[in-house]
Amino acid sequence: VHLMESGGGLVQSEGSLRLSCAASGFSFSNRDMSWYREAPGKEREREWIASINQFDDRTDYKKSVSGRFTISRDNALNTMYLQMSRLKPEDTAVYYCNDVLMSLNWGQGTQVVVSS
Secondary structure, X not given: OEEEEEOOEEEEOOOOEEEEEEEEOOOHHXXXXXXXXXXXXXXXXXXXXXXXXXXXXXXXXXXXXXXXXXXXXXXXXXXXXXXXXXXXXXXXXEEEEEEOOOOOXXXXXXXXXXXX
């Protein structure tokens, strides 16, 4: 099982980024998947931010990102995405992907820094 996040970087407030999660070693299309993040100083608090259903691509979001972030997936490419818009400094974090049960091996994450 391997998850590899990419697409992070430094962006100004109100900017946009698109994160990718490349999955391998398991049946990606049969998993409900999520994005998580760890904010600076909260390394023991990996918070859930969005999920996408395996069956009908139904999505769910943490309130603080709803309307700004969009989760999507391409099962043919075994890849999940997180389109982030209107970014805020409080979105600064390392972003990770996993299934909704956090049962897969964690990847290295991708760092997002939003400057004010």
